[in-house]
Amino acid sequence: MKILVVDDEKDIQALFQQRFRKEIKEHALEFAFAYSGEEALAFMQQHNQEAVLILSDINMPGMSGLELLKRIKEKYEKPPPVVMMITAYGDSENYSTAMQYGADDFLTKPLDFAILKEKLKSIPL
Amino acid sequence: MKKLISLLPVIFVVTNIFGQTKLPPPYEITTDTIFHNISLPDSKWQMIADPSGKITFQQILQSGQFQDTDKKINYHIRAYWLRYRFINKMQKEAEIAVDASGMARVDLYLQSEDGSWQHLKSGKDVSWGKRDGLKRAMFIKLTIPAGKEIMVYQRDYFNYLFNSPTPMEGVHFSFTKNVIQQQYVDNTAFYKQIILNSFLLGLILLAIIINLYFFRIVREKEFSYFILFLLGMALQVIAGLNADTISVYPLLSLFIYYIGNIVTFFFFMQFFRHFLKTFSRFPRWDKYLIAVSILFILGFSFSVFGNAVFKANLLRLFWLAPGLPALLYLVFILIMLFFYARKHGMAPKLLALAILPYLCVLLVGLVLELAVIYYSKEAPLSAIQSEVSSLNNFIQLYFEIGVTLSFIWLIVIFSWVLFLRFSMLRKKLALQEVEKEKERSALIAQQKIELEKQVTERTSELKQSLENLKSTQNQLIQSEKMASLGELTAGIAHEIQNPLNFVNNFSEVSTELVDEMKEELAKSKYEDANAIADDLKQNLEKINHHGKRAGDIVKGMLQHSRKxxxxxxxxxxxxxxxxxxxxxxxxxxxxxxxxxxxxxxxxxxxxxxxxxxxxxxxxxxxxxxxxxxxxxxxxxxxxxxxxxxxxxxxxxxxxxxxxxxxxxxxxxxxxxxxxxxxxxxxxxxxxxxxxxxxxxxxxxxxxxxxxxxxxxxxxxxxxxxxxxxxxx
CATH class of the missing domain: 3.30.565.10 (Histidine kinase-like ATPase, C-terminal domain)
Structure with a gap:
């Protein structure tokens, strides 16, 4: 399963690679990283919808996570990738907007990697 | 026929004879060379006294009860009717002039040849425009053709107002050419009087102007009183300056004269009272002065109106009534001047010198008047008439010249004294100004000091408020900083949250890595252990980096709030x-x-x-x-x-x-x-x-x-x- 992580914090890559080192070793999960919404869209274009799951931060300079979500859900209809939104602000407006745009899940920072792993397992592929 | 006409008056006369008296014989004019005034002999005229003053000429014509001449003086009777006739025996016209100058009013009725009556009038009470004949001289002209007779009815009226009430003396006349010669051609006295009075008037006006100037500058009361005194004098002179020619109604000049006199006297007194400060220096003499002044005004009014009011011959009291108080008054003033002069040098002496000639004139005049009174009482009236008359003329002349000269003297000296006083006062005023200026500059200097003190106080107050403002401003700036810090707090918290997340995550992962590394070491898989150790090192570096990042944020926040x-x-x-x-x-x-x-x-x-x-x-x-x-x-x-x-x-x-x-x-x-x-x-x-x-x-x-x-x-x-x- 290929997961695209979108966040403007570059260290997120090192963190995910270490958190999921076992899964990566076993080739259970494969990670790709993008540091902005624009980069994420470009990646999707290039890799022809390889990513099945997209984990995106909402607050980013330039294109926000919500904008990205909207674009993805509009563009890639069949089968749409699973998009999980991550944000430091767990406010209801962000949540409802995300849900309206078709987000599959909504996580708040700081990320609990144990819960994330459980959720990943439950995604039917 | 002619005889018949001439008979008519005879009949009339006859009736009269029967009734009362016959006509007086006519006065025959045989020559016109007599130069002096001619008095009609008593036998040539008849008279009727008219106590009521209301008998008309028509009544006289119809029922005149003429009597022979009776020259008894009766001042209660003011009107007399006279009749007389003239006959011209010369070969030419006789031009005569009847004297009306002694009386208030004279009316002449002349019968023309056609029997109608001609009415002519003159006298002091007759206004200029209505006078007949020679107006200023007050002579009524009659013209009698050669060889003709003329009948004249004359009414004399006396008002006894301010003129010498000569007793009813009968008829005076002169030849017209002689009157003209005497009154208009040769009358040097008249012109002298005009010149003298004009000069006096000019002098007075000049003195008024000069003293007005003085008064305008020094504002002292005595100057204003002196000016009013001079005005009174001017009025008198104007009244005396041949009043008949300047007034339509002759009585007006009399009142001007009267008022002028009183004004003169009153302000003369006021001038002295203020000049000598008699009310405070000589209170007793001051009272006498006032009393005498009142006496003078009463006396003078009496002399003007007395004869008319009391209908008696008070002629000689004319001068005594005001003269005696005036004399006393001047004497009092001289006494005060004498007292005053002992202490106060020049001015009072000069004033005394100014009054003295007038006093002497008055004194001598008084003596002369008294002499006349005495003389006229001793001798029978008819006998002394000419002597009294000439003495009167002398006194008249004496007063005219004496009074005028002494007045001129008085005005000149007074003006001089006032000039001295004026210059003294001006000096005093100048000194006062200098004093005031000194005071003013002292005041200004003091105010300046006070002002400077106030400025210093205010400046320090301002400094204080400036300090307060500055500290308030600093406080405000500080609170603005704190306010913006408040706005920042949430942002900062969020910013710190991110690095802290990394710190936590990396340290958790590192703990796991240490466990894994231990497992690998136990399996003696050194290469794998080494790889984990590299990751660990990298993680620790990340932890360090994010810790620093959080620290920087906190530092920035502190910096922001710092002063x-x-x-x-x-x-x-x-x-x-x-x-x-x-x-x-x-x-x-x-x-x-x-x-x-x-x-x-x-x-x-x-x-x-x-x-x-x-x-x-x-x-x-x-x-x-x-x-x-x-x-x-x-x-x-x-x-x-x-x-x-x-x-x-x-x-x-x-x-x-x-x-x-x-x-x-x-x-x-x-x-x-x-x-x-x-x-x-x-x-x-x-x-x-x-x-x-x-x-x-x-x-x-x-x-x-x-x-x-x-x-x-x-x-x-x-x-x-x-x-x-x-x-x-």
Whole structure:
């Protein structure tokens, strides 16, 4: 399963690679990283919808996570990738907007990697 | 026929004879060479006394009860009717003139040849225009043809007002040419009198003008009294200046004379009283003076109106009544002058000298009057008539000349004395002015000192309030800082949250890695263990990095709240903008969860580092960005479809300046308040939401860095702030 992580914090890559080192070793999960919404869209274009799951931060300079979500859900209809939104602000407006745009899940920072792993397992592929 | 006509008067006369008396024989004029006045002999005229004064000429004609001449003096009877006849025995016309000058009014009725009566009149009470004959001389002219007889009825009227009431003396006449010669041609006395009076009047007017000038400057009462005294004199002189020619009604000149006299006397007294200050210096003499003055006024009024009122011959009291008080009055004044002169030198002596001649004239005149009275009482009236008359003429002349000269003398000396007094007073006034000036300058000097004291006090008060203001301003600046710090807190918390997350995550992962590494070591898989150790090292570096990052944020926050004593240091403006943009954004988000706005940056990477106080410039950027976010969020609340709230932050290099541009697509600033936005305490935010100091402080900070802030705005479309900062 290929997961695209979108966040403007570059260290997120090192963190995910270490958190999921076992899964990566076993080739259970494969990670790709993008540091902005624009980069994420470009990646999707290039890799022809390889990513099945997209984990995106909402607050980013330039294109926000919500904008990205909207674009993805509009563009890639069949089968749409699973998009999980991550944000430091767990406010209801962000949540409802995300849900309206078709987000599959909504996580708040700081990320609990144990819960994330459980959720990943439950995604039917 | 002729005889018959001539008979008629005979019949009339006969009736009269029977009734009363016959006509007096006519006076025969045989020559016109007699130069002096002719008195009609008593046998040639007849008279009727008219006590009522109401008998008319018609009544006289019809039933005249003429008697022979009776010259008894009876002052109760004012009107007399006389009749007489003239017959011209010369070969030419006789031109005669009947004397009316002694009486108030004389009426002549002459029968013409056709029997009608001609009425002619003259006298002192007859106004100029109505007089017949020689007006000034008051002679009524009669013309008798050669060989003809003329019948004359004459009415004499006396009013005894201020004129010498000569007793009813009968008829005086003269030849007209002689009267003209005497009264108009040879009358040098008349012209002398006019000249003398005119001179006196001129002198008085001159003295009035000079004393008016004195009075205008020194404002002393005695000058005004002297002027009024002179005015009274002027009135008298005007009245005496041949009053008949200047007055339509002769009585007027009499009243002018009367008033002039009283004014003269009254103000003469007032002048002396004020000049000598008699009321305070000689109170007793002052009282005498007033008493004598009243006596004079009474006496003088008596002399003018006495004869008319009391209908008696009070002629000689005429001079005594006012003369005696006047004399006393002058004597009193002289006495006071004498007392006064002992202490006060020149002026009183001069005044005494001024009065003395007038006093002498008056004294001598009085003696002469008394002599006349005595003489006329001793001798029978008819015998002394001519002597008395000539003595009277002498006294008249004596008074005219004596009084005039002594008046001139008096006026001149008085004016001189007043001039002396004037110059003394002026000196005194000048001295007073000098004194006043001294006082004034002393006062000014004192006021100056006081003023300086006050200025010092005020200055120190002002200094105090300036100090207070300064400290208040500092407090305000500090509170503005704290307010913006409050806005930052949420943003800062969020900013710290991210690095802390990394610190936590990496340290957790590292713990796991240590366990794995131990397993590998137990399996003696050294290469794998080594690889894990490399990861561990990398993680620790990450932890360190994010710890530092959090620390920097806290440091920045502390710096922000610190008092502005920051030093200038080379600063990366791009980094500063980025940092504060994030702080602002996250701060607003933390405060208001519903807030959402896009922000876009465009930093010029070629910017050099410039020397600024980072926390100050940071504060400016933060402030402007906060405002921008506020503007867009306000516009967003209006719910305009398709509106995307956006804030742009960009930097640029332009010449030797760095430009920081902060732009929003908010509501813009109304032009009405655009001028005010940099003023302290100006805010559009609701009360309590903003201090109104943000932009004002920003402006001051940028000025202090030698830069400038410009604003461009379009209402409804957005605002762009441009900060210019120079770099060396």
């Amino acid at each position: 502005s004593e920051g030093k200038k240091e080379p600063t990366d403006i791009n980094a500063l903008c980025d940092e504060y943009l994030r702080l602002a954004y996250h701060g607003l988000r933390a405060k208001d969860k519903s807030f959402n706005a896009e922000f876009k940056t465009d930093f010029d990477s070629s910017l050099p580092k410039i020397d600024v106080v980072p926390q100050d410039i940071g504060r400016v950027i933060l402030n402007l960005i906060n405002n921008a976010f506020y503007a867009v969020s306000e516009k967003q609340k209006q719910g305009i479809a398709g509106y995307e709230p956006t804030v742009w932050v960009s930097t640029k290099k332009e010449g030797n300046k760095i430009l920081i541009l902060i732009k929003d697509n908010g509501q813009g600033i109304p032009s009405a308040i655009k001028e005010k936005i940099f003023q302290p305490f100006f805010t559009t935010k609701p009360t309590g939401s903003g201090t109104g100091l943000g932009l004002s402080l920003s402006y001051d900070i940028i000025k202090a860095h030698g830069g400038g802030i410009k604003v461009e705005t379009k209402e409804g479309e957005g605002t762009e702030f441009m900060i210019q900062l120079p770099f060396a």
